[in-house]
Amino acid sequence: MFRSIRWRFILIYFLLVFLAMAIVGFFIIDNLEKIQLDNITKSMRSHITSIIASSSYLQEDDWHDYTEEIRTSVRENIQIGYNENLYIILNNEDLEIIGSTIDNVVDKNPYDVKRVNNFLLEEALLGEISETIPPEEYDGIQSKVKHMAYPVKNQQGDITGIIYLTYSLESVYETVDNSKVMLTRATILALIITIIIGFFIATSITKPIKDVTLKAKEMSRGNFDQFVDVKSTDEIGQLGMMFNYLTKELKNRISELSQEKSKIETTFNYMADGVITIDLKGKIIHANPVSKNILNIDNTNIDVGDKLISKLSPDLSLETIEKNSWMGDKKVEIKGSIYNINYAPYKNDKGEVGGVIYVMQDITEQQKLEDMRKEFIANVSHELKTPITTIKSYSETLLSGALDYKETTKEFVGIIDAETDRMSRLVQDLLKLSRMEYNEESWKKSLVNPGEILESVYKKLRIRANEKNQRIRTNIEKNTNKVLFDKEGLEQILQNIIANSIKYTKRNGEINIRCFNKEENIVILVEDNGIGIPKEDMSRIFERFYRVDKARSRDMGGTGLGLAIAKHIADDHKSKIEINSQVNVGTQVKITIPAAEIDSGDEYEDREV
Ligand code: ADP
Numbered sequence: 001m002f003r004s005i006r007w008r009f010i011l012i013y014f015l016l017v018f019l020a021m022a023i024v025g026f027f028i029i030d031n032l033e034k035i036q037l038d039n040i041t042k043s044m045r046s047h048i049t050s051i052i053a054s055s056s057y058l059q060e061d062d063w064h065d066y067t068e069e070i071r072t073s074v075r076e077n078i079q080i081g082y083n084e085n086l087y088i089i090l091n092n093e094d095l096e097i098i099g100s101t102i103d104n105v106v107d108k109n110p111y112d113v114k115r116v117n118n119f120l121l122e123e124a125l126l127g128e129i130s131e132t133i134p135p136e137e138y139d140g141i142q143s144k145v146k147h148m149a150y151p152v153k154n155q156q157g158d159i160t161g162i163i164y165l166t167y168s169l170e171s172v173y174e175t176v177d178n179s180k181v182m183l184t185r186a187t188i189l190a191l192i193i194t195i196i197i198g199f200f201i202a203t204s205i206t207k208p209i210k211d212v213t214l215k216a217k218e219m220s221r222g223n224f225d226q227f228v229d230v231k232s233t234d235e236i237g238q239l240g241m242m243f244n245y246l247t248k249e250l251k252n253r254i255s256e257l258s259q260e261k262s263k264i265e266t267t268f269n270y271m272a273d274g275v276i277t278i279d280l281k282g283k284i285i286h287a288n289p290v291s292k293n294i295l296n297i298d299n300t301n302i303d304v305g306d307k308l309i310s311k312l313s314p315d316l317s318l319e320t321i322e323k324n325s326w327m328g329d330k331k332v333e334i335k336g337s338i339y340n341i342n343y344a345p346y347k348n349d350k351g352e353v354g355g356v357i358y359v360m361q362d363i364t365e366q367q368k369l370e371d372m373r374k375e376f377i378a379n380v381s382h383e384l385k386t387p388i389t390t391i392k393s394y395s396e397t398l399l400s401g402a403l404d405y406k407e408t409t410k411e412f413v414g415i416i417d418a419e420t421d422r423m424s425r426l427v428q429d430l431l432k433l434s435r436m437e438y439n440e441e442s443w444k445k446s447l448v449n450p451g452e453i454l455e456s457v458y459k460k461l462r463i464r465a466n467e468k469n470q471r472i473r474t475n476i477e478k479n480t481n482k483v484l485f486d487k488e489g490l491e492q493i494l495q496n497i498i499a500n501s502i503k504y505t506k507r508n509g510e511i512n513i514r515c516f517n518k519e520e521n522i523v524i525l526v527e528d529n530g531i532g533i534p535k536e537d538m539s540r541i542f543e544r545f546y547r548v549d550k551a552r553s554r555d556m557g558g559t560g561l562g563l564a565i566a567k568h569i570a571d572d573h574k575s576k577i578e579i580n581s582q583v584n585v586g587t588q589v590k591i592t593i594p595a596a597e598i599d600s601g602d603e604y605e606d607r608e609v
Contacts, residue, residue, distance in 0.1 A: 004206070005202070005205075005206050006202040006205075006206045007202075009201065009205065010194075010195055010198040010199055013194045013195075013198035013201075014194055014198065017187075017191055017194040021183070021190055022187070025180075025183040025184075025187065028179070029176060029179055029180055029183065032175070032176060033173075033176050036172040036175065037133075037169070037172065040146055040172065044131070044148045044165050044167055045148070047084075047165065048150040048163045048165055049150075052163065054077075054078075055070070055073055055078070057069050058070075058088075058152055058160075058161070060154070061158075062160070063088070063090045063098060063161050064098070067099075070088055070098055071098070071099045071106070073099070074101060083167060083168035084166065084167050084168075085100070085101050085115070085166045086100060086101045086163070086164070087099075087100045087116060087163075087165075088161060088162075088164075089116075089121070089161055089162040089164055090160075091125070091159050094109060095111065095121065096108070096109060097109075097110050097113065097116075098161075110162075110164070115166065116164060117132055117134055117149070120132060120148070120164070121162065121164075123149060124150065124151040124162045125151065125159060127153070127159060129150050130148070130149050131146065131148040131149070133146050133169065134147065143170050144172075144173060145166050146166065146168075147165075148164070148165050148166075149162050149163075150162065150164070150165070205236060208228065208236045208237075208239070208240055209236070211228050211229070212228055212240065215227070215228055216243075219250070224247060224251040224254060227244050228243055228244060268286070268288040269288055269289055271288065272290065273290060273360060273362070274287075274288060274290040274292075274293075274294045274339075274359070274360035275287070275290075275291055275358070275359050275360075276288075276295065276297075276309070277346065277355060277356070278309070278355050278358075279355035280318065280353070280354065282304060282306030282307065282318060283305055284297060284302045284303075285355065290360070291358075294334055294335075294339070294360055295308045295309075295334075296308075306318045309358060312332045312334060312341070313330055313332050313341075316330055316343065321343065326343075326345040326356070327344045328342075328343060329341060329342045329343070331363070334360075338362070338363050338364045340361045340363045341359070341360050341361075342358070342361070343356050343357065343358045344356070344357055345357075376544065376545075379544070379560075380430065380545075383545065383559065383560070384423060386554070387419035387420070387422050387423045388423075390416075390419045391419050391420065394412045394415055394416050395412075395416060397412065398412050422554075425557070425559055426559045426561075429561040429562070430561065432565055433544065433564060433568065436565070436569070436572070443486035443489060443572060444486050444488075445484050445486055446484070446485075446487065447596055448482060448484075448490060450482075450485070450515060450522050450524060451476045451478070451480045451515050453487065453490050453494065454476055454494055454513065455474075455476060456491070457491055457494040457495050457498060458474055458498065458513060461498050461502060464499070464502050465511065468502065468505070468506075468508075468509070470502060470505055470507070470510065471508075471509075471510045471511070472510075472512075472513065473512045473513070474512075474513045474515075475512070475516075476513070476514070477515055477516045480515055480516065480517055481522055481595035482595070482596050483522055483573075483593045483594065483595060483596050484573070484596040485573050485593065486569075486573070489573065490569075490573075490593075492566065492569055493566040493569050494524070496563065496565060497526050497563075497566060497577075497589045498511070498513065498526055499562070500562060500563070500589075501526055501528035501587065501589070502528075503556045503557075503558060504528070504530040504531050504556075504587070505529065505586075506530065511526070511528045512525070512526075512527040512528075513525070513526050513527075514527075518592075520595055521592045521593060521595055522592070522595050523590060523591070523592055523593075524591040524593070525588060525589070526588070527586060527589075528586050528587055529585065530586055530587060532581045532582045532583040532585055532587055533579070533581040533583070533587060534548060534583050538579065538581065542563050542567045544560065544561055545559075545561065546560060547560045570593075573593065575591065575592060575593040575594065576592040577589065577590070577591050578590045578592070
């Protein structure tokens, strides 16, 4: 109970009032007693002197002669209070009580009377007026009594006797005791009032403090809408104002912080890279969805983050990082994708390293492009190397004397010319591809009739087919729908595909070319009964420089770029090229182009060469 400030206030007030009342009471009672005793002493003295003055025989030298008068006087004339006792003591050779208000002590030696203080008698015999309050007990009743011994001298200055007066102080101590009781009651009343007033004062002080405490408690639970009523401008009021200001500031700061946190969290959650943070014990502190997916993180393996990372590469384990350097990067392969993992330490609130942040960037595409670039350079170098070597060796042979032989010269120059043609074709194809890839090829798209273009390409190429004694059959719908296409682009596609059929079909082979409307598309089919393409190569034939049989393709003047170019053009015109093939049976190439204008073209023109 006394741990509460309210009760402490009350206790302090209580103790202060109690102490003040006790001190004041003590002084009052003490002084009251002293004053009363002083008054009694004075009145005893004046009483004794008035007795001496009013009794002429007490001025005589020998009181013995007046014994009777003295006794009568004591009994009848002298005024003695009910609480007083008088002893008239004669000083002869011996002391003798010759008159007293107490009968049974008369004629006795006062030294033998218990009620008379011997010490005072001695003092009086020496001529001193002496007094005392002895701690005496008479007749079993304890009562304080004031004693006074007054020596009476004759004209020669001899002590003729002693007037001994006692005064019962019972009434004095009764008064003192009454005063004590009164003061005690007053003190109790004052203390009760103090407790009541103290309670209200303490409550008025502690209530606002309690209010602030309660609101602070609410705030600690995350509810920051806490304001206290400020009713004064004193220290408590200032505390309330400060609390309200603090709450407002805190609310603003927390809102700023949570906004920042939310921004960072959103960034983490939606970023394409995986981010994972682990502490020095290897426990995962944060992992965004991408990293969770990459490392299969769930609630079961949250404590073994370091293990998961070390599995990717021992170089990424906390132990190795700590030994080598806290910062770095490492390329690793995870589930068929390549990731570049960057890591760096983060500091805790003491400024020490608290753990490591890993950022996992998927660089599979980048890596693929890089590999493709390398492969491309290797392919181009290789493609150019062969004709250059051939040209070089033939020209060297010519220069070393073969020039003298006309026939040989003609043959060699012919070969050099063919190789140069091949190089030129290669370079041209490469230029075409690169222009297309860098979007430099601006397609001049217009409405063209695919049948007509097919017709013109076929006418250009049929000579080659004739040379190989191949039979080409065309079946082209007369009024095929038009397509929105770059004319030269479409020519290029058809030329590459038909040329391939001629190239990869043996002498006397057959090639069928068809063109027709199909739903909202135009379909061009080029079929041959040539050598076909093995199944395992099918997925790669659109790649640049990919050839099923390199030597044969090269011999036939192929660059390995024809289909790549055709596909590129088709893609740029939302068209499709599909190839079906069977080794030694034949190949079918299907080109599907979306029609620009739908027309009913059911007239066919069949031809055969
Ligand atoms: P190339 O210049 O070598 O002909 P392409 O890109 O045009 O290059 O063709 C790629 C490869 O696909 C060829 O080398 C060839 O092996 C194969 N190919 C293409 N068309 C046919 C076809 N009609 N018959 C058999 N093989 C073909």
